[in-house]
Amino acid sequence: xxxxxxxxxxxxxxxxxxxxxxxxxxxxxxxxxxxxxxxxxxxxxxxxxxxxxxxxxxxxxxxxxxxxxxxxxxxxxxxxxxxxxxxxxxxxxxxxxxxxxxxxxx
Amino acid sequence: xxxxxxxxxxxxxxxxxxxxxxxxxxxxxxxxxxxxxxxxxxxxxxxxxxxxxxxxxxxxxxxxxxxxxxxxxxxxxxxxxxxxxxxxxxxxxxxxxxxxxxxxxxxxxxxxxxxxxxxxxxxxxxxxxxxxxxxxxxxxxxxxxxxxxxxxxxxxxxxxxxxxxxxxxxxxxxxxxxxxxxxxxxxxxxxxxxxxxx
Numbered sequence: 358x359x360x361x362x363x364x365x366x367x368x369x370x371x372x373x374x375x376x377x378x379x380x381x382x383x384x385x386x387x388x389x390x391x392x393x394x395x396x397x398x399x400x401x402x403x404x405x406x407x408x409x410x411x412x413x414x415x416x417x418x419x420x421x422x423x424x425x426x427x428x429x430x431x432x433x434x435x436x437x438x439x440x441x442x443x444x445x446x447x448x449x450x451x452x453x454x455x456x457x458x459x460x461x462x463x
Numbered sequence: 464x465x466x467x468x469x470x471x472x473x474x475x476x477x478x479x480x481x482x483x484x485x486x487x488x489x490x491x492x493x494x495x496x497x498x499x500x501x502x503x504x505x506x507x508x509x510x511x512x513x514x515x516x517x518x519x520x521x522x523x524x525x526x527x528x529x530x531x532x533x534x535x536x537x538x539x540x541x542x543x544x545x546x547x548x549x550x551x552x553x554x555x556x557x558x559x560x561x562x563x564x565x566x567x568x569x570x571x572x573x574x575x576x577x578x579x580x581x582x583x584x585x586x587x588x589x590x591x592x593x594x595x596x597x598x599x600x601x602x603x604x605x606x607x608x609x610x611x612x613x614x615x616x617x618x619x620x621x622x623x624x625x626x627x628x629x630x631x632x633x634x635x636x637x638x639x640x641x642x643x644x645x646x647x648x649x650x651x652x653x654x655x656x657x658x659x660x661x
Contacts, residue, residue, distance in 0.1 A: 362573050366622075394633045401626025405619040411571040412615065418486075436630045437637070 362408045369404050369455045370397060376451040384443055391437065396451070399432045426452055487569040491578040493526040494537075494562050497598060501585045505539040506546065508557075512536055520546075526580060531568045536561055537595075539588045560593040565600055575610050578603040 377396035381387045403425045410421050426448050433444040496507060507521035511533035521527055521537065529535045538559040540546055562583055570576050582599035602610040 362618075365573065391633060391637065394629060398626045398629035398633060401629065402623050403626075405622035408573045409615065409619045412574050432630055436634050 362405070365408070365459065366400070366404050368459045370400055372455040372458045373400055373451040376454045377447065380447050380450055384447065385437075385439060387437065395433065395436050398436070399429050402432060403428050422452060422456070486572050488572055488574075488577070490566065490568055490570045490576055492529040492531065492564050492566070492568065492581065493578065494529040494564075494581045494583055495526040496521055496523050497582060497584050498523050499584045499586065501587050501594075504542060505585075505588055506542055507585070508538045508540060508546070509535055510538060529562060529564065529581070531564060534561070537593060539585075539593055558588055558591050558593055560595055562595060563597055565597075566602075575604045575615070576602045577605045578607075 374393055374396040377392045378389065381392040382389070406428070407421050407425050410416055410424075411418075426445075429448040429452070430441070430444045433439055433448060434441070437444075439447075494509070496502065502523065508518060509521050509527050509529070510518040511530055512535070514533045517528075517530070517533065517535070519527055536559045538555060538557040540557050562581060564579065564581055566576075566579055580599075580601045580603065581597060582601075584596045584598050585593060586596050587594040602612075604610050
């Protein structure tokens with residue numbers, strides 16, 4: 358049974374919030390609340406947009422994921438003021454996590 | 464070992480249309496013809512150009528399955544001709560055309576579209592091709608209800624707005640906290656500046 362967009366969003370949030378907490382806490386010593394807040398906000402922007410793009414048939418999956426990473430890095434930098442060196446690996450790790458774990462959770 | 468190699472070769476040789484990509488579901492396409500002047504002179508037959516079977520005469524107002532995977536074409540046969548139904552019309556010389564579906568046989572699992580109904584009008588029959596006009600195109604969900612694309616975009620806009628609101632609120636909160644911290648610590652350059660301003 359395919360996951361609905363809402364279930365997919367919930368699965369993405371579950372994984373990415375966890376990655377943000379672990380890596381963000383370790384790398385930047387950011388406290389818990391801003392990390393959860395930021396992870397939820399960033400994914401509420403990127404995930405529905407990615408789903409809307411996926412609905413356009415023929416859009417390559419990798420291009421959408423690449424755009425998602427770029428948008429999330431920019432939002433993370435804007436919100437928390439992190440540099441590229443921290444924001445990019447965190448976002449890539451979070452998205453890899455949701456790609457790998459998403460099908461298991463939905 | 465040989466079984467594995469044969470299976471691998473078969474997978475490589477299989478046309479890509481046979482593969483249902485991960486995260487996608489099948490979409491059933493149906494076409495229905497409406498009455499027209501040009502249709503009175505011909506009988507229409509829908510036939511796949513690949514695979515076997517699936518040839519059927521088109522009745523006005525009766526939807527028939529249209530396969531992009533098997534390359535369905537619509538053939539026009541003059542009325543009065545005795546028609547035999549071979550397994551495929553692909554070798555026949557009757558004028559024929561494909562129907563513009565505006566989609567694929569599959570859609571992303573995120574898509575609510577599970578079927579499409581394309582309404583077509585036959586305008587004219589040329590020596591080789593049919594002149595068709597797409598009158599209507601309805602996308603249908605799992606429950607057989609028409610899909611409203613504006614709802615999808617509205618829902619997307621709502622989630623994005625909520626996400627942006629959270630991020631803006633977080634950024635403002637952090638800026639305020641940083642300003643307050645700087646303000647309460649006159650040893651910092653920024654703090655002394657703000658303290659002076661206050």
